[in-house]
Amino acid sequence: MINAITTNPVNYLNKKKGLWSWLTTKDHKRIGLLYQYSIMIFFFTAAVLGLLMKIEKFAPGPTIMTAQTYNAMFTIHGIIMIFVIVIPGLSAVFGNFFLPIMIGARDVAFPRINLLAWYLYITGALIALYSQFAHGHSPDAGWTFYVPYSVISHSNMVLALMGAFVLGFASILTGLNFIVTIHRLRAPGMSWFKMPLFPWAIYATAWIQLLASPIIGITLLMVVAERVMGIGFFDPTLGGDPLLYQHLFWIYSHPAVYIMILPAMGVVTEIFPTFSQKPVFGYGAIAMSSLAIAFIGYFVWGHHMFTSGIGYYSRVFFSLLTFLVAIPSAIKVFNWLATMYGGSIDLKTPLLYAISFIFLFTIGGFSGLAQGALAANVHLTDTDFIVAHFHYIVFGGMGFGFLAAIHYWFPKIYGRMYNLKFANIAWGFIFIGFNILYFPMFILGVEGMPRRYFDYLPRFQGLQEISSVGAFILIIGLILMVSNLIYYRYKGAIAPQNPWHGVTLEWTVPSPPPEENFEEIPVISDPPYQFKEPVRN
């Protein structure tokens, strides 16, 4: 394979010019970038809110804000992070950009709906953000919108709920688009089991987006109806049942956890073979475990409600299923490790992020099992332990998956290389900061520190301070990482077509790709991940 150092003079970035050409684009690559830039901006907004909360917790008692402000902060931090960033995140950015290229298509099945979904996304995100600043109190019921508080709270709940509703609609359209794209637009010869594993992960994700999001849609509308019209489905004084809300909410929101994590698993599944120069171990097992996670993930929602007063047998049932869903996740972990085993490992930034993904995801996964056990759950419910757990999964999993993806595909997206040494240093800050920030929260939780409290007992102060210091290190790392990418996006060396010696289809097109990806649609004859020629690094 020849890696000629050439740039692609006419590509999707410069074929058309001007802001208007971006705002009206139907090119899946440009829409992917639109998502990427919006997600970056929202991410830093919500990350700053997180940092402010950590500063508040540096000492017991009020430090820099009031309790009510703190409630609003964790609510809006949660809403933005969950609904605006991690749920759409990977599939909207890298799914949009690379799914069509990796299956040998020129675009997604419905390019116009793709653009519509981005506009809906922006609308929803802005409504959610507006709820924070509009006249009246900022929403303060947490991102889970639990009734009865979300119904009686005197804050801009309706705006926040409508924002989440619109975001859900954007998510449905994206999922629908990807399912149809994968079914209809694979290149000639690319049978299902010749498809790379990132598209498989996106496929499983898209089904969850499609089938679970309508449930949250109707549930949020019901809460709006409760607030505006006083319908009373969830209000016991009118004959309703608040527990019903929790069921409906988690029927969506548990599968949504897999919307977040599955694409990240897909990304690292691409990175391990490339940086080990070895075919992925257990292709079929990885592809099928994605579908198994998506399927079983539908039937475990009750584990969020073990202490809410659901029946004894249903708790046993949900606990058992929760343990079952760990199996396909573990299959993936072992397959990734086996892929690296005996390979010619090239420890560059994307692989660093991918390996730390395994590390953090494993901690997050095991701590999840601790809470899936009925007895431990009673002790751990609503403590900092759960906060640490889901940050290890959502940030350590999806977040590190996202960062892995951006460092892996950056040369393809922009046609330039970033500074690897600098990127590794930034990774060090992020990884260390992350663990200092969140690991103490496991201990705090076990010792009894409740989540969402703005104050704490003096005996927790030591660990809280360590955690707050971690937040600063993490933020420094993130700033270093982003400035590296932004600077070298303009000043970096010209990237070759295939800098990492990958073998999936995106590495066969120039960097950056031309407007319609392929001059000629490729015909596929072999399974993916065939590293035939040994490469010296």
Next chain:
Amino acid sequence: MIKIMLTSEKIEYTDRDTGKLGMWLFLFTELFLFGGLFLIYAVFRKEYAHDFHLGALDLNALIGTTNTVILLTSSMTVAMSLTAIQTNKPEKAYNLVLITVILALLFLINKYFEWGHKIRLDIYPGSDLMKNLPPGEIMFFGLYYVMTGLHALHVIAGAVLLLIIMRQIKTGKINQEHFLSQENGALYWHLVDLIWIFLFPLLYLVT
């Protein structure tokens, strides 16, 4: 490993099967949206079976039946319009879609009078009368308003789609060869009809 096929043909992105697959998937999401309400209905029906019986007695089964007949007829006319366009009779197709839209309007007018009557009788969420009803009836009427209300919104959305289709038939954008958008619009309209087929017995005939 990857052979390049020498072809410059562009892929037809919105061929008929692709477009229809997208529409069917979208219809699934609509079913799930209503599914949440059907779930709530099932839970409360089990809990308050007797109150639901009493609540349903207050609904006017005649208007409900009329609306059912109207929607079933409209499903027929929209299906006939599709046959008409496939046999190259755009004029007939246009008129049949027009009849469908008129039937949709009739449905909404009936709904308006039905709701108006209820509201005059002080049966609406949060009214003084409702507060004194047993909880099961409060739930029943809550479900009645939310379910038929959400359905009515879908009737309006479907009717708007049909209006766009009428315009496209007129301009020739929909013709004997290209009728995907009409087919999808008809599919959507059938869904609106289908949901009503479930709402009608659940709300009007549970006595």
